[in-house]
Amino acid sequence: MIALVDCNNFYASCERVFRPKLHGVPVAVLSNNDGCVIARSQEVKDLGIAMGTPMHHLPREAFERGLVLCSSNYELYGDMSARVMATLREFTPRVEPYSIDESWLDFAGFDRTALPAHCQEMHRIVYKWTGIPVSVGVAPTRTLAKLANRHAKRHGATRGVFVIEDAGSPDTLALLERTPVGEVWGIGGRVTPRLYEMGIRTALDLARANPTWIRRRFSVVVERTARELAGTRCIDMNDEHDSKKLIMTSRSFGQMTAERRDVEEAVRAHASRGAEKLRRQQSLACSLRVTLKTNKHMPHLPQDHDSITVALPCPTDDTFEIVRTAQEGLRRLWKDRGIRYQKCGVQLMDLIDVTGQQLDVFQPPQPAADRERTDRLMSVLDQLNGQYGRGTVTVGVQRQAAAWQLRSNHRSNRWSTRWEELPTVRLQ
Structure with a gap:
């Protein structure tokens, strides 16, 4: 038997965990730069607001009925997702993340007669430990588990769990x-x-x-x-530790900019984030691509959609080496023509497993002491940013008010990852 666990209205549910006043209130989460609606609570769906509705097209009546807008808070959502996944692993050793709010669970070897009660307990514990409501669909195949999950979500009589035996x-x-x-x-x-x-x-x-x-x-x-x-299982569970073939880090700017300093900061931030992901999945990158884009929806402005691929000196997960190479790529891409850019990105490519690095016969291998020193430095960097919040230690300056930083006028606190944004309790 295989299960699909889906977090209900995940982004809105994350916002409600630390803000109980939002329960029962219509909550809409906006895209990057507060552009359009990308997530809705059930109350927002009941108001007839569609996915993708631009923020400036939201009806006045919705605000009169208590609509609350939240800017995307991906740091919070990612941490809450990790907490849900960790809780699911208490109930089965094989958990395969499918998306930020969905996971497949393999219940091979479990007593089928006890499985409904086991899943009801999992449903209860996930909400108790994380505050995130979930729906659970269980069946002999993934496609049937998807249908079971859909039924569990739509029918309250199931109490959030439906099993197709x-x-x-x-x-x-x-x-x-x-x-x-x-x-x-x-x-x-x-x-x-x-x-x-x-x-x-x-x-x-x-x-x-x-x-x-x-x-x-x-x-x-x-x-x-x-x-x-028809009940024939055709899609097996994947190994969740399979490495990705590439890692792309990209984001639109809060406002268009022609300042090279702004774009350099964004490239450094994206390269650093990509290197962090590399180390997390225990991979090394052999090359990277830097991309620059203008706003295609403004044809009256000069347009530029360009990219460049640069080989890294050797397969690496070293943030400093990756940032240095990305900056070199940006230097070769940059055009001093006053072009206003809307987006940039850094893509790490040709990934290999950290244990499977093939040495170059024409290049002496990196001394073991140097490699050990680099590994220790990267480990400390990840530990500090993990403990005190992403961006605590950065490569180069990252100004909070820079043009490339996202507009997040409605962002809630990153309650679970930032010391300075922890909830406070006032005794009366």
């Missing part, structure tokens, strides 16, 4: 029949109309279709979806 049971078949095929995980908007033309309108229709016939007319992905709906 048998893909062929009458209850399961009834659930498949009530589910439009377009709402099945793995079925995209382009495939749905074609399925409709062939008479496949529900998840049950797809489960009963001939998989070989489905593959000939669509793809192996749709075939696997059909087989999984």
Whole structure:
């Protein structure tokens, strides 16, 4: 059996953990630079506010009904996600993060008869320990677990947990029949109309279709979806420690800028953040790419969308070496023509495992003492930033009021990662 655990209205729920007054209040979380709505509490959905609504298009009536806006607070969301994942590992050793608010759990070897009670206890403990409400769907396959999770989230009678024990049971078949095929995980908007033309309108229709016939007319992905709906497991659990092939750190500026100093600070910050991610997944980068972009929605301004790839001297996770190389890439990209940039990014590429580094026969290896000193320095850097908050120790100056810093006029405190933003208690 495999489970999908999904945090309900995750960003809004994170905002509510340390601000109890927001419970029952419509809460909308805004995108970078407070642009548009990217997350909604159920109360906001009930007001009819759609995802992606620009902030300046929000109706006045919504504010009259108590709408609260929150700027994106990814540091808080990331920490709360890690707390939820750590809690889930108390209930099964195999947890595979799927996104910041979703995880797959493998319950192979668990007593099926005890699994519903086990998941109800997990549901209760996650909320007790983290304050984040979750929905749990359990089934023999991932696709059925997605459907079970959807049912658990929509029906209060499930108390947040729904288990599909048998893909062929009458209850399961009834659930498949009530589910439009377009709402099945793995079925995209382009495939749905074609399925409709062939008479496949529900998840049950797809489960009963001939998989070989489905593959000939669509793809192996749709075939696997059909087989999984019928109860055949086609997608196994992945090793969560698999390294990524690249790491991209990029963000729009709070306001467009033509100042080289602003862009240099942003490149340093992105390169430092990428190096931190490298060390976390125990990888080394062999090269990096620096990108610069203007605002394509302002065609009356000079446009520039350029990038450059630079090889690192050797595979490394050293923040200083990565920042130095990124700055060299920016120097070669920069155009002194008063161009106002909207975004920059640093992409770390050609990643290899830290234990699998292949030495260059024409270059002497780095002395062990130098490597050990670098590792100790990076470890201390990560420890300080982890303990006292990201940005406590940086490479070069990072001005808080610089043009490249995000606009976050509605950001709540980073309650769980910053000493200076801890909640305070006043005794009366």
